[in-house]
Amino acid sequence: MKLVFGLGADGRIWPETAEAAGDLDDAVVGPHGLVGLIESQLGLGGPTISHPSRVAAWLSKMRAAGSGRFWAQSFDKDPWSTAETLLDWRDALVDGGWTGQRVGAARIDDLADAGHAGAPLPPSLADRLALAALSVADRPGLRIASLALIEPRDLAPPAIARLLDALEAAGVEINPPSAPTLAAAGSDLRRVQDALAGGGRDALTGDGSLVVIQSDTAVMAAETVADWLASGPADAVILAPDGDTALLDRALKARGLPALGLSGASPWRGALQVLPLAFATAWRPFDARALLDLMTLPRPPISRWAARRLARTLAEHPGTGGAAWLETWAGLEARLLELNAAEEDPEGKTDQTLAQWRAWTQVGLHDRAVGMPLDAVREIAGRVAAWAIRIDAAGQDPLLLGVASAAGALVDAATRLESPVIPALLLERMIGQVLADGVSNPAHIAEAGALRAVRVPGALWRSAPRVIWWGFAGPGERVAPERWDRAERVALATAGVTVETSAAASARVGAGYARVVMNAAEQMLLVRPALAGGEPTTAHPLAHQLRPLLQGAADGVFFRAERLLAEPVADLARRSISRTPVATVDPPAGAPRWTVAADLSAVLDSRVESATSLDRLFNCQMGWFAQDVLGLRRGRHAQLPETSQLFGALAHEIARRLLPAGPPPPWAEVRASALALFDELLPAMAAPLARPEHAGELAAAREQVPAAMEALVRLLHERGLEVVGAELSREGRFGDLPLTGRIDLMVRRGAEVAVLDLKWTRSDRRYVSMVADGVAVQLAVYHALARTDGVVAPGGYFLLRQRRVVASAGSFLTGDPVEAVRPDDDTLRIVSQDWAAWTALARNGVLVAAGLQGSATDRPDDLGFAAPAEPCRYCDLTGLCRINVEAL
Amino acid sequence: MARLTAVTASAGAGKTTRIVGDIAAEVAIRPPEEIVATTFTIKAADELVERARARLFGDGRTDAAARLLGARFGTVNAVCGQIVSEFALDLGRSPSTAVIGAENESLIFSMAADRAIAAHAAVLNDLADRFGYNDPRPPTGAEGPDWRRTVRRIVDLARANGLDADGVRVSADRSIASCRSLPPAAASDGDALDTALSDALSAVMAARPSGLSAKAQRPMEVVRAAHQRLARGESLSWPTWARLAKAECAPTKDGPAFASAMTALAAAAGRHADHPRLRGDIETFIRATFDCAAEALTAYQDWKAQRGLLDFTDQEALALEVLRDPAMAARLRERISRVFVDEFQDSSPLQLAVFTALAGLVEESTWVGDPKQAIYGFRGADTDLTQAAFAGAASQGEAADVLATSWRSRQGIIDLSNALFTPAFDRMGLPAANHAFAGTNRSETGFDRAALGWWTLTGKVDEQAQALAAQVVACLDDGGEWLVEDRSGEHHPLSIGDIAVLCRTNTDVARYARALSQAGLPVAVERGGLARTPHVELVLAACRWVADASDRLALAELARFFSDDPESDAWLGAATEADAESALSDLVPVAEALAVLRTDTLALTPAELVDAVTALPEVMARIERWGDTAIRFDDLEALRGFARTYETECVSSGAPATLPGLILALDGADPKRPPSLAADAVQVMTYHGAKGLEWPMTVLVGLGWEPKARLFEPAAEVDGEMDWRDPLANRWIRFWPWPYDSAGGGSALEAAAAGSAFGQAAWRRAVQEDTRLLYVGVTRARDYLIFAAPPKRPAWLAVLDAADAPPHVTPPAVEDNLIGVGDATFLADVRVLAADESAAPRYPQAPHVTARVAAAPPASPLFVKPSGASGGGWRVAERVDLGPRLGIDGVTDMAALGEALHAILAYDDPTRDGARRLADADAILRRWSVAGLSATDAVEASTRLRAWLAERWPDGAILSESPIRARVGDQIVQGRIDLLVRHASGVALVDHKSFPGAFDRWDEHALGHAPQLGLYADAVTAASSDACDALFIHMPVVGAILRLERDSEAT
């Protein structure tokens, strides 16, 4: 067996094989590949253990090593990260030849003690390399004949160097790297290669053999590279050090070229979210957002229709166990029974499904301060894994299998901790860790063709005609500072341990960069966007080295990618890229007036208006038409109500419960019962308020809401009012205007009824002036809806935070009325008039967008409601109307 | 203290070159890894390392250059952060050192400080109400005051100034004492003041006439509300007192009785300043805020320490802790020996403490900076301190080390700068000897126009901006009149990218950017509104529709965007159709592609989805057709960046990252548009943002700015003489709350605060800071410096005036072309600019586009793993019985059994010693935790396989676990072959399957794996050109070998 070996040759490499047609029983390998081959030949292999499991095992060993260690304080605070860090230290020592012995330096001896305490630690790559080096001498079976090196032997890190020595001692022929095929003499690329090899420096001529492509953005860089590849043979090796060619691949695909298929591993792929979310919902105080996120995933863990319903309920009343929640579950059960009607045992089947579903919504079971029992961790992780395997349905989708294996790794790691309860922070760390490696996009694969991509410089191990360094930006591989102090290094050296110095690492890394240039046989393109992902990029370390070589270079060495956007033909690296000029068109523009050709009478005839829709109509007819008539609305994104809305909803519900029809309750007890209800309803319908970040508001509201209830009841007593009902849905008609609405609170004094609308607001000024100016549309609508006999009932706002009634004269709700410019029934009349004028206009097919200049022209005359000053301020349609568009 | 050098470098005087030269000299005498070079921005740090390494490579010192990769170059935070992570265990912290993103800071703080906030909420909410925090805000969109923000600000200041919880509590005492000393003294009887006010209110109410004058309307609203409040038994907020104190009416219209009642009311309310309750409220507020801050500080620090979270302040504070601890410092001293600090003047006290401690640790330090360019007082830099430190350090060097020759600006600009600033700087303790320009290296040859301009902007602010824009257009039209010189010394006509407009506020940035845009000039400016640009809106609408198919608004927007006619009403027609959904979709050419993407959301990350949407050929093509593609791509890049940041932020907040989540985050954040990098755009930015940059023509606007001292927000104060060697000594935080909300202007409190020693010091600092900022602006110009000033004498220039002296700067008189500065005059291009309605519309640059294929056909995968192969067309051609079944009854994990058996079959060799074979097999079984299979049985399986092989191919070479990689067609097949026999006529392949099934299922099982073997065979033939037609499935557990054949071979 003949091997080619390089540090970067695990994973995607170029060329893939040493022989053109292919390698049989020979291979190009990196450290993992090499050690894997040796292990199988020497019978040393074993199962792969996930990194989190190793960390957990090491964590137990550190704990077993007892107190008084140098890591003690950090370990107390964050055992996971401490273990992870020290495991890394320990592995690096093994890499340097450490066999776990004490060396007479305190920190290292602490590590040695941990290594000897507790259950065995699964091996790292360093352990495996060390074992392989040890075993080749005396175990039979090795059938590697030769090893051709990609990098010079003296640059190898210690563990590799030792393995190479051991292999050589065992009779394996170790061959030095072969010389690359350099570019044609005299070419720019060759000049750079010569200079990098230590030769003299000649100014570059711009012959296109070496080009630095500079673009403003990564988007433009992708466009440029794709254009270049499309305008000649598309055969190049692309080095993509961030390991992700998604952006470039999309540009390539748009030109009919094959995808390179490097996909970054990310923990944020839709499917992976289920694991952290399932755990997030398990803590107390309950995180409504997490449950909502879980239910709105593209593939939620319960049936999608059911998840949608629960999500809707959650989004309106974020909490579980409240009335709305129970009602939704009842609905789910009913629907399931319907669906299962044909089954043998519909009830049983339904109960079974419901139980499965409930497991996902049994939230807030564990106190963060205490931690989660290991069994619960197993249950949740198991549930997630089962979900992934179920929806995978043996499709072998790597992503879903990734979820299942992450869940498995979590359980394995948790078990290795040997502890019955796992603290919240530790568990979160572990979840983060099992996801951290992420999963790449299984659908994003390399496609057959002549384009290749590699992730690391060392993976380009032989000369390629054309090399493109995609994302030629810093920082490059980091060189870590020395970890051990002088005394420790001496102790280590005495014990025969040689850790790689930072100088040696720098030399190795730097040589690796230069080798990429040496391995370009004809052309080398270096692509540097100034912005990548919105962040300014820094110079790559190789760019530092090239800087003096590129000084004074002729035109053609640097190419500004944006030129392509402005020039029909641009010469770039020996290819000429043509683009077609096109005439510009303007983006959509705002218009104050729109016309509809279709006959709208049917739609308009069937309408019933509410206070909200009328408010919108008087603000902007276009806004009303688009949203209320056409239903052009933003989707139901998972958005929880804002804090003040939640308090408002809470207060409404408390009022509804406190105030059944009839005489008001004695006011002395109101405060206490309101407080009790507040605490009861909070987790059921306003759970987000219990989250830590709302401490200030919650403290305030717990004071204010009961006080407001008390004030409200006191008002009822003082003014001799009885409750007719709360949250009353009403339909009605005022003249031609059909109306609908829900009245917060209806009260009566004798035969007279009045409506109260409860508001949770910071500012009373807005409501006072609405009443004063006679433009309180909402009150007007309720006035109309309150009575069925066509008589307008009085009413007002009750401002909960300010604990005051805002009502105009003529209402028996207050002795301190607001002076209004017109009586309530006048307001209602104006509402109806304006509505008639606007709808008439709509019937003629004319729509006026109030936020645009010139809209006044088409406004009907004699409207009662003045044109609003800032119609678009709270409108969702600014994008559609092209309001506030930024100039370029 | 070890060697310490301070280098004073005036603007554009080549300080980076100096540092690079120093570093090049240093690597000759010490290990390059031991060098620390730090500055304040990533860009500057990047330039430093690039130039230093390039210099070494250029000098042929490749080794040193390579090793410099291991040196510590970076921003102060990066360098401190690295030290902290190296010493995290010594510090007893979590070794994970995740840096908290700015977006997350406030959330993390509020979670950590939850208890502290809840504990003080009752008191502070109540007082905040009385201070009017909950009153409606003026409709400027400004955030209202919030005591929790103040608490956080105090916590931040405390950390930045090295104060712990006790230090915070002491600050409360100091704040109360200092506030108490502000006049007037409290009146003795508060109740009397209340009664007087209440009576006055009632009197006004009683005396109000039926028709109020316009003047009295607003005051009466306040009166009425206040009256009602008192009637409800509630007390009045202090802003209400302040507003009532300004109550007025129109005596003639409203009548004398009402007027006198109003006057009496104003007088009664005017007593608020000496109301004992106000004093009490203020003191309670201070106390509670600081108490809350002290508790929150402790909680916040603990929270972060446990989670391994750091912010920038923590990085510095903890690095300082390392430096101050003898044991840790000693270890660090082994690793670093030479320190360079660039832009030293921007240090905060904490950073200065770090630099001072470093200087004490290493062999030599060099601090390079320019005290004249210290402009970050507003974010915590203490200029007095850095200036003292700079002077102190300089006094230790042998001679003044000064870089005073400009490499940047023309003579005229240098001269003007000296004339403008020398006296003011001298008064600030920056003598001309070290701080005036000595001269310039620029030559005047080739210029035929003076370097200075004074353009007076007339009209309202927006008109001023338009006027300037028109003049910029005019200059560009006459570019040949405004020659500029490039780096190589050649002169060429002024072009768009040569011009920068510097503004004092972000509002001005937006205003001037808009005006320039409207005048047809591309502008490069960081400004708000990323999500309001058509191209980003288009992508976002598409994302919204992907995230939620019910978002019909998004679909309608898409329909608009994809129309060629900007005013087309096709979307409206579609939306009114019965099946609006499909009618709208018909107008959106990407509707189908987006629907496909919707099904991919499980596999993609939110950021990848944004990319996927953006890259749709029709989306790209549409955006390109709108012209100015480069600028639009900049914005799209910023959107990509936002999506990526969103994902990273999700890591530290522990939230999931989803597409709807991303869209919500975008809605909430209103992200900025990046400054365009396009070379052909006018740069518009703030003076602060311009630091470190230069342009051939620099236009200074916002010259009407006046210094402001902010006294009613938390601020760091120092007691007594400051000692730059101990920068954190004697510091405390002063906080005087403002109890009047937006009212209270001109109140006694305001006047008293301004007149206090603190007020005066703050004012001095503000004036000095504005002086330096102006210097930064002036020294950005290479060839032309233009003052674009309002018609009145620009207030900002007044900061240059000496006390009680005539104005230092005299603007050019009408019809004159001289700027007067002190006794000198300077020739300038003088113009008066007025807005011109007839500005030409902007024509976008015609785009050049590439042909894109809409839906590329899916290509075949490049890499093929045989294990994934499937298909039929095979049969079992031969069955060999190897022996009885192995006992595996105790095996639970079949996968592990398979792995272990594979390993044993690969490794075992019947020629070896029997005991050894058993021991090896046993070790493998144990490694795989396979308990149910005995080593004896496993070895037996190997023995009988080998026997069969030896019999079948007596001379065959057996290769186990043999890697293969070969080109088959345009694909690459790769994998490992379990067992391969090279024999005389070709190659045979054997695949082990640890299948335990019954006899009647063997064929089926083997055939299931046949395509896999077939593909291996193809690969073997391709790689070796050996015939490979003998394919076997070996089932060690059941003791059988089955030979497989393609159906075609049989016929």
Ligand code: SF4
């Ligand atoms: S954005 Fe403005 S113009 Fe458009 S519908 Fe809304 S309110 Fe009317």
